[in-house]
Amino acid sequence: RTYVRNAYTYHLSEILSTVVNEYTDWERTVVHPINTRDATVAALSDAQYVAPLVLTGDLLSKPPPSVGEHHSTTRSFFYVFDYQTKDGDYPQKLGTAHGEELPYFFGAPLVDG
Known part of the structure; x- marks a missing residue:
């Protein structure tokens, strides 16, 4: 909750519900603290590390805007x-x-x- 509240301004309850839904293992009927820890680490790692890397890759793979020139496609990998x-x-x-x-x-x- 605190991360969502600090990172986002709008639609906080929808974002929190989406995160909980995405990182909950629905096949486990018993909630264990280790599983909760692992899901929390996965969510925070994706938010703080993976998402910025994907955004950086997207930004680097877009050609710079230029007028009247042929755009070559830039290839980026991760x-x-x-x-x-x-x-x-x-x-x-x-x-x-x-x-x-x-x-x-x-x-x-x-x-x-």
Whole structure:
């Protein structure tokens, strides 16, 4: 509630209802605090991290407006890295942390030592 109240100005009850509906696991009949925590983390991560990344990708892929010139299409990409190494720095229950893909990006798992 507090996040929705602080982040939005209008339609607060509709936004909160939509978020609750989207992040509730309707197949579970018993509400467990761990599940509530996981759903809250997922909702806040999407709001604070994923949504701005998608917006940035959309903005970068639009060609700049120009008069009388042919518009070329700009291509932008983003990826999701959710592989967790067996000897990672974080417990598996926390999932993959930001930046854990960097050794893979630079090829570190492919070399010995």
